[in-house]
Amino acid sequence: MPAADFNMNEIHWLMDMFNTVDVGLVVLDRDYKVCIWNGFMENHSGLLPSAVKDKDLFDLFPSIDEKWFRSKSESVFILKNRSFTIWEQQPYIFKFKNYRPITGKADHMYQNATFIPLSNTMGEVGHICIIIYDVTDEAVNKKELEAVNRKLELISQTDALTQLANRGHWENTLRQEFLRIKRSGGCSTLLMFDIDHFKKINDEHGHRCGDEALRNIADLLRKTLRETDVAGRYGGEEFAVTLLDTDKKGAQIFAERLRSVIENSSIFFDGQQVTMTVSVGFACFDSSFERHEKWIEAADKALYHSKENGRNLVSAFSDIPQS
Numbered sequence: 405m406p407a408a409d410f411n412m413n414e415i416h417w418l419m420d421m422f423n424t425v426d427v428g429l430v431v432l433d434r435d436y437k438v439c440i441w442n443g444f445m446e447n448h449s450g451l452l453p454s455a456v457k458d459k460d461l462f463d464l465f466p467s468i469d470e471k472w473f474r475s476k477s478e479s480v481f482i483l484k485n486r487s488f489t490i491w492e493q494q495p496y497i498f499k500f501k502n503y504r505p506i507t508g509k510a511d512h513m514y515q516n517a518t519f520i521p522l523s524n525t526m527g528e529v530g531h532i533c534i535i536i537y538d539v540t541d542e543a544v545n546k547k548e549l550e551a552v553n554r555k556l557e558l559i560s561q562t563d564a565l566t567q568l569a570n571r572g573h574w575e576n577t578l579r580q581e582f583l584r585i586k587r588s589g590g591c592s593t594l595l596m597f598d599i600d601h602f603k604k605i606n607d608e609h610g611h612r613c614g615d616e617a618l619r620n621i622a623d624l625l626r627k628t629l630r631e632t633d634v635a636g637r638y639g640g641e642e643f644a645v646t647l648l649d650t651d652k653k654g655a656q657i658f659a660e661r662l663r664s665v666i667e668n669s670s671i672f673f674d675g676q677q678v679t680m681t682v683s684v685g686f687a688c689f690d691s692s693f694e695r696h697e698k699w700i701e702a703a704d705k706a707l708y709h710s711k712e713n714g715r716n717l718v719s720a721f722s723d724i725p726q727s
Contacts, residue, residue: 428498428536431522434481436461436474439531448500448513467499480519480532487519491543502540514543563637565615566622574636575696578646581634582696585689593647593655594703595686597662600715602641605678613673614641617680620671628662644703652688652720659684659718667716683710687721 428448431440438461441453449456451464462470472494480487489497491514500513516539522531561573569577581592599605599621606614618641625635625643638644647655663684670679685706693699702721709724710717 426538428534430534430536431531432461432477432534433531436477438464440533444536445498448503449498465498468497469494473497476519477532480521481529484521484523484529486521489517489519491516491539495543497534497536509548510540510544513538514540566618566637568622568625568643569634569636571636571638574634574638574644574646575700577634577636578644578699579696581646581648582689582693582699586691590649591651591689593650593652593686593688594699595645595647595655595659595684596638596642596700596703596707597659597682597684598640598642598707598711600681600683600711605680609673609676609678613671613678616671616673617678620669621666621680621682624665624669625662628658628665642707644700647686652722655686655688656718656720659686663716663718681716683707683715684718685710685721686718 425442426444428444429440429442430438430445433439437458438456439458441451441456446452456464462468462473476487476489479485494515496512496515497517498513498515500515502510502513516537518535518537520533520535521529522533523529561569563570568574578594584590585592599617602614602617605617618637621643622637625645629635629645630647632648634646634648636644645658647658650658663682667679667681670677672678685703685708687699687702687706689699690702693702706719706721706724709719713719
């Protein structure tokens, strides 16, 4: 085969590969005008190479983050080094629709990209080539896995019956708050309460009624909480609430409101109305607490003071006699 024919075949092959390869290939000049536009880019944009040639990239695709794109490209032009971007940093450069059947959940194509400097015979970089990789499958799979892991983490932190934080997760948040106040100062309050005569509810109406009572209390608690408060089921019929940035006066108001809301509510179970009250105790943070467990002990003592003095009552740890 003559050398000229062989070279022509090579060019033909290269052009064929250029237009059929499953990655996007775009060449831009120093003014960000499009010089090369392969079949991948044509297929996904719907724009023929003749329609984009010598056109300003940002006019063609206003959705491109121009400031970010120029910053990324300028380093390639000036430093003559390759640069890379992944979908976690920038979900896409060109906002193409996702046509992949497996990952139909994505409304756009996730992309990785490589920016390559193109030098002339003088060693000057007057153009850059951008290679676009469709990584939608990888991105969607990773996002789905992260969502599943977040859901599992949430389940592991949640009490199944009340949907409040379970004891382990709640206590961990209290520990973090304890360390924060120890380090930076401030005032937060720990409040604990339990349902009065809960055993009687179980004995007279059954454990299903007891479960319904716990769910009702949890719902009322959620409605009473502020956004910054952290509530959990401490165990059995006992609940705990960390009132962030709340002093004694604020805690007293919250506790009385919660006690009153529960006292004035009821549930209906098997045609019978069941009412409940709660005993509440709270303890403001004190620098004498060496560990967060001491904070819990203080709130627990205030709770039992309420129970021993008639129930359906709110007690502050600082107001009870210290033995």
